Amino acid sequence: MDAPDNQLGYWNAAGAAKTFGHPVEPTWLDRIDRQARILDYGCGYGRLSGLLAGRGFVAVEGVDIAPSLIARARETWPGPLFAILDSPPRLRHDDASIDAVFLFAVLTCVPTDAGQRELVAELRRVLRPGGLLYLSDLCLQDDRRNQDRYQEFAARYGTYGVFETGDGAVCRHHTMDWLHSLLTGFDLVATREVGVDTMNGHPAVATQLLVSRT
Template structure:
């Protein structure tokens, strides 16, 4: 059984109660002009958009598949623009529309290989040449709890690292080789690892990448 590539029903129901905590790296953000056009793809309830506004960015747009999350984002961050993705991952924007894009804890919510490739290709299209892509997501976690569920769900989903949470989300933790191959249209500028908490409050290690569109 392949992993699902459409989990909008989850994000319009159970997902609206989640808290997302992957932090923005202000040093990386400082590489971007305050007047730059920014895209927060998979923006959820607008937390990251709010962080960007707080840093002085003025042109921030967030998109997400879940209308319920977008409604919350519009209420909490009225200075940003938000839109529901009608045909994900397609964005109704011309090529090269954005100077930088942010993809925070989104790939983990898109477990299918082809769906991830399509998403990255779309971000490559809408970023200008040299535009920056900020990634924050999960590689395979070494602790026994995660290793156990990777093994448990491998036969069901056909990939080690894809699993279902106790409340019904299908998520993916990645090999480093997969991430390296996924972003072949980008050059790596910087990378770091840091402790975070998952949307269910579990401690984990996030990998953050700063990439430039080739």
């Protein structure tokens, strides 16, 4: 991935101290065998990987581009395996070798169309047929603060919904139509919306999709 999709400098510095809070839906987890091979892509400091291990999943691996975040994950969560992504989004896993992938608040950190397509294609490659992708991300928000910054940065980045944060990140909020187009090659299993706090502490509505690889 090229800039602004690969924001290693940000995630190794300011981003390394962030707190992430997208919740999981327990009934969706019940669809996944506790022995399943699970990949937490963009795991950050391992919050979700640790949560999954705590719920009895025994084969959880978290991957992230930022060594600072992976170091924090390894110190905090001794159960899951954590690895640094050297050439994102390329994974070292074989085709159809993963049972479930979690992609929580990652697309928002990959602002270009091409970068997002490349990432989802790689996740589909490693998922087995029938394997689950659990996506949690942010669609376009309807509050004035977000609408103003969508408008401010639309010309610069060529996409309405891409914006810069005050501390150096470039992020993206999405339309549902775009998310569904990204997920061509998957069948929709379930969807929901849930309130979250962003990494900078602002309230937002997250969209969660559970899809199955065809």
